[in-house]
Structure formats: C-alpha cells, structure tokens
Amino acid sequence: xxxxxxxxxxxxxxxxxxxxxxxxxxxxxxxxxxxxxxxxxxxxxxxxxxxxxxxxxxxxxxxxxxxxxxxxxxxxxxxxxxxxxx
Numbered sequence: 001x002x003x004x005x006x007x008x009x010x011x012x013x014x015x016x017x018x019x020x021x022x023x024x025x026x027x028x029x030x031x032x033x034x035x036x037x038x039x040x041x042x043x044x045x046x047x048x049x050x051x052x053x054x055x056x057x058x059x060x061x062x063x064x065x066x067x068x069x070x071x072x073x074x075x076x077x078x079x080x081x082x083x084x085x086x
Contacts, residue, residue: 037054
C-alpha cells in the first residue's frame with residue numbers, strides 16, 4: 001500500500017500543486033498528473049489500483065502507466081512524502 005506521510009502542506013497553483021514539509025525544509029512542485037496522483041493517495045492504495053484510476057482519467061497504457069508512476073513514487077518516497085508497505 002502507498003500512503004501519504006504526514007506533515008506536508010499543499011497549495012494549488014492553477015492545475016499544479018505545491019507541497020512543503022516544514023519539518024524537513026523540503027519543497028516539491030507537482031504538475032497536473034502528479035497532483036492527481038497525490039489526490040488519489042488521500043486514501044492509501046496499491047500501485048495497480050492507482051494505475052487503474054489514472055488510466056481511466058488519461059490516455060495511457062498499463063505498462064507506461066506503471067513505469068511512469070513507479071518512477072514518480074520513487075521520487076516522492078526519496079523526498080519523504082509517501083511510504084510504501086508490502
């Protein structure tokens with residue numbers, strides 16, 4: 001399961017999302033698709049569920065979705081914004 005970590009403040013700027021972790025002095029800017037992923041993660045979910053929802057919203061194939069979302073999630077995890085549980 002993929003979960004948001006606590007402590008992130010967010011603000012919408014047009015279709016983008018600006019995120020800031022005060023405790024870690026970290027800042028992340030997300031484009032429209034990254035912001036949609038963050039919104040979907042309001043409820044913890046698995047990678048297949050996340051990709052299913054994204055494929056319904058955007059024209060993307062399963063393999064491309066999984067590869068792109070996995071890379072995006074790796075970055076969010078490295079920055080401390082999400083956690084993953086097996």
